[in-house]
Amino acid sequence: xxxxxxxxxxxxxxxxxxxxxxxxxxxxxxxxxxxxxxxxxxxxxxxxxxxxxxxxxxxxxxxxxxxxxxxxxxxxxxxxxxxxxxxxxxxxxxxxxxxxxxxxxxxxxxxxxxxxxxxxxxxxxxxxxxxxxxxxxxxxxxxxxxxxxxxxxxxxxxxxxxxxxxxxxxxxxxxxxxxxxxxxxxxxxxxxxxxxxxxxxxxxxxxxxxxxxxxxxxxxxxxxxxxxxxxxxxxxxxxxxxxxxxxxxxxxxxxxxxxxxxxxxxxxxxxxxxxxxxxxxxxxxxxxxxxxxxxxxxxxxxxxxxxxxxxxxxxxxxxxxxxxxxxxxxxxxxxxxxxxxxxxxxxxxxxxxxxxxxxxxxxxxxxxxxxxxxxxxxxxxxxxxxxxxxxxxxxxxxxxxxxxxxxxxxxxxxxxxxxxxxxxxxxxxx
Numbered sequence: 001x002x003x004x005x006x007x008x009x010x011x012x013x014x015x016x017x018x019x020x021x022x023x024x025x026x027x028x029x030x031x032x033x034x035x036x037x038x039x040x041x042x043x044x045x046x047x048x049x050x051x052x053x054x055x056x057x058x059x060x061x062x063x064x065x066x067x068x069x070x071x072x073x074x075x076x077x078x079x080x081x082x083x084x085x086x087x088x089x090x091x092x093x094x095x096x097x098x099x100x101x102x103x104x105x106x107x108x109x110x111x112x113x114x115x116x117x118x119x120x121x122x123x124x125x126x127x128x129x130x131x132x133x134x135x136x137x138x139x140x141x142x143x144x145x146x147x148x149x150x151x152x153x154x155x156x157x158x159x160x161x162x163x164x165x166x167x168x169x170x171x172x173x174x175x176x177x178x179x180x181x182x183x184x185x186x187x188x189x190x191x192x193x194x195x196x197x198x199x200x201x202x203x204x205x206x207x208x209x210x211x212x213x214x215x216x217x218x219x220x221x222x223x224x225x226x227x228x229x230x231x232x233x234x235x236x237x238x239x240x241x242x243x244x245x246x247x248x249x250x251x252x253x254x255x256x257x258x259x260x261x262x263x264x265x266x267x268x269x270x271x272x273x274x275x276x277x278x279x280x281x282x283x284x285x286x287x288x289x290x291x292x293x294x295x296x297x298x299x300x301x302x303x304x305x306x307x308x309x310x311x312x313x314x315x316x317x318x319x320x321x322x323x324x325x326x327x328x329x330x331x332x333x334x335x336x337x338x339x340x341x342x343x344x345x346x347x348x349x350x351x352x353x354x355x356x357x358x359x360x361x362x363x364x365x366x367x368x369x370x371x372x373x374x375x376x377x378x379x380x381x382x383x384x385x386x387x388x389x390x391x392x393x394x395x396x397x398x399x400x401x402x403x404x405x406x407x408x409x410x411x412x413x414x415x416x417x418x419x420x421x422x423x424x425x426x427x428x429x430x
Contacts, residue, residue, distance in 0.1 A: 027285060027292055045291045046284045057241070069116055072259035074106075083213040089189065092200060093191075100143055105149050132387065140383075140393075141184060148363075164355045169422075173360060175418065176418060187399055223249075228425070282335050303346060327369065329369060329374065333377065336366050354418075368404055372394065372397065
């Protein structure tokens with residue numbers, strides 16, 4: 001077995017090289033070392049993923065999220081969240097958690113949510129006396145919720161790689177997402193009481209104020225219903241849903257809220273293209289590295305090793321979860337998802353693990369990996385914007401990360417928490 005490409009990939013990751021560059025260099029070394037393989041095969045493997053129709057959903061949903069941040073949708077959701085929880089101690093932190101949940105139904109990207117909330121709420125938390133590490137920790141931990149909600153981009157990737165219904169995966173994330181929200185809000189409340197973080201409102205919002213905030217956010221709140229209704233009745237595919245939501249958001253921003261101007265569209269397209277390009281480059285490079293792993297049978301041997309540990313589905317899930325939590329400490333979540341799904345999905349199918357349940361656990365595990373050192377992207381985004389040292393952030397995020405791991409364990413042990421809504425919407429099955 002040729003392990004040099006894997007060594008180069010891991011070495012470059014330890015040197016903090018860009019993820020796509022590290023993966024691509026590892027793959028390129030494999031092709032250079034093979035006498036029987038033409039080097040032309042390397043760019044072919046890089047470009048092979050571009051023929052996938054399901055992956056068109058990624059730039060579409062990314063574009064939709066960018067539009068929402070500029071069209072007034074995000075600010076109205078923020079106002080609704082503040083109206084609902086502004087009377088609570090630690091109101092800004094609670095608002096952060098609730099807004100991350102609402103934004104999950106809009107953008108589906110944890111990185112985008114962390115970047116937006118660091119600038120919008122994180123800086124305001126610091127201004128009002130929250131320690132910077134706690135503000136960064138709340139932003140990063142809350143952003144874990146966002147990819148759990150439809151249209152989570154991790155589910156699009158897993159569905160494409162494992163040949164699983166993306167519609168079912170979208171529905172599967174809703175209950176775990178709300179469980180994460182509840183756990184984080186309870187934990188944040190205890191932290192706020194201990195540190196005496198103040199509310200932002202003097203009293204609980206009246207019914208009239210709540211209804212007014214709901215009315216202002218109504219157009220934004222219809223997005224998840226459009227996605228779920230359209231997928232349930234076959235009006236559009238998950239890929240087409242991204243285009244539908246992008247068009248819908250444009251109409252709301254241009255003609256209803258009128259906070260978006262036609263002159264801004266080129267800038268929005270550029271921002272969405274740059275955000276999509278980062279993900280697509282990782283997918284492209286991972287496709288080439290996946291070819292190497294297939295040729296060297298690394299995936300098959302790792303699958304055989306995991307399968308030999310136990311054939312019991314629950315014990316195997318425990319092993320997989322521990323494995324993923326460790327991988328999340330050293331590998332960026334998108335790259336890990338692309339590299340590991342072709343390995344883990346067949347193992348799960350072999351022992352009878354529901355592929356939707358397994359997909360939810362993989363996406364949730366790897367998203368949690370983005371919260372903690374050494375390569376957590378959510379950690380780097382929140383700490384970078386709020387100017388926080390990694391050591392200080394790590395101490396602050398531990399209680400929030402602990403309750404999220406507890407939710408992960410609960411979801412692993414009780415599959416119906418994941419499968420109830422997909423079975424209700426689409427009928428029993430995989």
